[in-house]
Amino acid sequence: MRMTVPRLALVTLVVVVLSCAVRRADSQKPARVPRLWDEEALRDWAMPLAGLGVPPSFESSASYYARPVDNLRTWPVYHPRFEPPGYREELLRKGPQPLITLESLHTAQDWIEIGRVVFESLDTPASRTADPAVLAHFTSAESVDRHRDAHHDVLTRDGILLDYRWVVDLDGQLKLSLSSCFGCHSRRLDDGSLLVGAPSNYDLGDSEATGALLDSITIGPGLSPGERFYAQFGVPWRDDDPHARLRSLSAEELGRELGQPDGAPPGTMFARFNGSPLHATRMADLRGIRHRAFLDATATHRHRGPEDLARYAILVEYADSTAFGPYTMLPASEPLARVRPPDEAMLALALYLESLEPAPSPHPFDARARRGEAVFREQRCADCHPPPHYTNNLLVAVDEWVPPEPRASELSPRGVGTDPGLALYTRKGTGTYRVPSLRGLWYRGLYEHSGSVGSLEEWFDPARLEPEHVSGGWRGPGVRTRAIPGHEFGLRLPAEDKQALIAFLRTL
Ligand code: HEC
Ligand code: HEC
Numbered sequence: 001m002r003m004t005v006p007r008l009a010l011v012t013l014v015v016v017v018l019s020c021a022v023r024r025a026d027s028q029k030p031a032r033v034p035r036l037w038d039e040e041a042l043r044d045w046a047m048p049l050a051g052l053g054v055p056p057s058f059e060s061s062a063s064y065y066a067r068p069v070d071n072l073r074t075w076p077v078y079h080p081r082f083e084p085p086g087y088r089e090e091l092l093r094k095g096p097q098p099l100i101t102l103e104s105l106h107t108a109q110d111w112i113e114i115g116r117v118v119f120e121s122l123d124t125p126a127s128r129t130a131d132p133a134v135l136a137h138f139t140s141a142e143s144v145d146r147h148r149d150a151h152h153d154v155l156t157r158d159g160i161l162l163d164y165r166w167v168v169d170l171d172g173q174l175k176l177s178l179s180s181c182f183g184c185h186s187r188r189l190d191d192g193s194l195l196v197g198a199p200s201n202y203d204l205g206d207s208e209a210t211g212a213l214l215d216s217i218t219i220g221p222g223l224s225p226g227e228r229f230y231a232q233f234g235v236p237w238r239d240d241d242p243h244a245r246l247r248s249l250s251a252e253e254l255g256r257e258l259g260q261p262d263g264a265p266p267g268t269m270f271a272r273f274n275g276s277p278l279h280a281t282r283m284a285d286l287r288g289i290r291h292r293a294f295l296d297a298t299a300t301h302r303h304r305g306p307e308d309l310a311r312y313a314i315l316v317e318y319a320d321s322t323a324f325g326p327y328t329m330l331p332a333s334e335p336l337a338r339v340r341p342p343d344e345a346m347l348a349l350a351l352y353l354e355s356l357e358p359a360p361s362p363h364p365f366d367a368r369a370r371r372g373e374a375v376f377r378e379q380r381c382a383d384c385h386p387p388p389h390y391t392n393n394l395l396v397a398v399d400e401w402v403p404p405e406p407r408a409s410e411l412s413p414r415g416v417g418t419d420p421g422l423a424l425y426t427r428k429g430t431g432t433y434r435v436p437s438l439r440g441l442w443y444r445g446l447y448e449h450s451g452s453v454g455s456l457e458e459w460f461d462p463a464r465l466e467p468e469h470v471s472g473g474w475r476g477p478g479v480r481t482r483a484i485p486g487h488e489f490g491l492r493l494p495a496e497d498k499q500a501l502i503a504f505l506r507t508l
């Protein structure tokens with residue numbers, strides 16, 4: 001869709017600047033749009049869960065496609081001081097706009113371009129609100145500023161307030177909503193620019209308006225606080241499930257257990273449905289996703305091509321699994337979402353994401369980095385992290401788990417002994433961690449599957465193996481010190497070699 005009004009051309013311009021690092025497409029224009037939520041394709045897609053022996057169940061294709069389609073474009077929310085004159089009036093005048101129209105897509109590049117729009121545009125439909133109190137907050141510079149700081153309700157250089165979107169709904173009303181993919185998968189760099197697709201490092205502010213938006217997407221609103229917690233995170237097939245204890249707690253008690261500082265910088269971690277605040281996941285880096293054979297730190301799903309990536313996007317925003325073997329975690333009366341996006345929008349989104357490569361490193365490949373590359377070779381890091389993508393795409397079983405059947409083509413013959421929490425005690429727990437790519441380490445921020453490590457220096461510091469270690473990354477709610485075990489490669493190198501190795505890794 002082309003913008004014709006000059007005022008709104010500004011919006012288009014901002015968006016183009018954000019995506020300047022996108023590599024030109026070498027993918028093909030899709031010959032047709034497949035049915036993405038297809039039972040045949042879903043059958044072998046998810047990996048079996050440790051202790052359960054089967055993958056999560058999926059909503060049936062018939063039920064998914066019976067949902068109403070939500071095909072609405074959304075627009076940036078400006079800080080009131082930066083909003084172009086007449087911006088919201090213009091959005092209202094144009095009325096509800098489709099996110100995607102198939103007839104306008106002619107070339108592979110058209111698909112990628114609209115995929116970028118979809119990535120920025122997707123919101124959480126259930127959060128859309130015309131509540132005057134919410135709108136009043138976001139249209140008052142003074143009110144917005146009162147709840148902003150360096151990490152919350154942050155702005156782009158152009159004055160766009162990240163994490164929120166405007167949408168003109170089918171009823172013609174202008175509504176505010178929470179941003180989806182973009183809010184968790186774009187990163188503010190030190191120079192103030194945004195790196196799209198990189199893990200986020202900013203979070204929502206604490207205004208009542210934001211609270212109201214969040215309340216509207218409460219999972220299992222009919223459940224007690226403890227039951228809601230358990231519905232999101234409980235692992236009923238484990239006798240030693242660490243979430244079971246919290247099931248009977250009141251909101252206040254849960255707040256005491258989980259509301260403690262967990263060490264991670266704001267906006268860098270997220271305990272999503274089927275994850276866990278006790279074994280959290282760091283925000284993922286989507287740049288370079290094309291080269292990864294599995295999705296998620298625990299390889300929950302295969303990545304066989306763009307259609308799997310599109311399915312993953314559907315899964316996390318619209319159709320997450322709520323049933324696991326014999327266990328159903330949410331009552332059927334409380335579904336996670338009630339609409340579905342057009343298949344073509346999710347396919348375009350996937351084609352766009354597959355076009356994102358890790359951003360080129362600003363760190364020079366100098367003599368020290370060259371020395372570091374030699375250390376990398378000598379230490380045989382490339383056994384698991386071979387160039388050019390610096391991953392062998394294999395899975396490493398955690399020490400406490402023995403795969404029920406040999407899966408030689410997927411499993412690394414060597415373990416790394418890192419913390420088994422996420423891989424065993426969550427519904428993302430496949431018993432394995434994948435070997436991550438080392439490209440883009442320079443901007444990634446947190447390291448290790450749960451983001452337990454705050455810098456490469458810390459990752460290669462043997463002091464992290466001790467229980468008194470104070471991590472520079474995520475520690476867990478209320479945890480002050482803990483060991484970060486495993487992956488002892490490179491820990492005992494002489495100081496100079498270690499610095500060289502780190503210098504090399506920062507160039508990737
Ligand atoms: C509230 C934050 C949040 C939102 C919203 C979100 N994600 Fe994510 N995403 C995450 C986190 C955290 C992970 C890491 C999960 C893990 O490792 O288990 C992740 C993982 C991923 C992965 C796997 C990356 C990899 O390296 O394997 C993809 C792909 C992805 N997200 C795409 C999307 C898309 C597309 C959307 C929008 C439909 C989206 N995400 C919305 C937080 C979010
Ligand atoms: C046996 C396979 C193996 C070898 C050998 C190996 N790694 Fe790894 N590496 C892994 C796995 C698996 C992880 C993820 C562990 C986790 O998150 O629990 C990882 C994680 C990392 C990370 C953190 C990446 C991130 O985004 O969190 C870095 C950096 C790294 N390795 C560098 C190295 C270097 C340098 C060497 C050599 C000194 C090396 N690795 C040797 C398998 C290996």
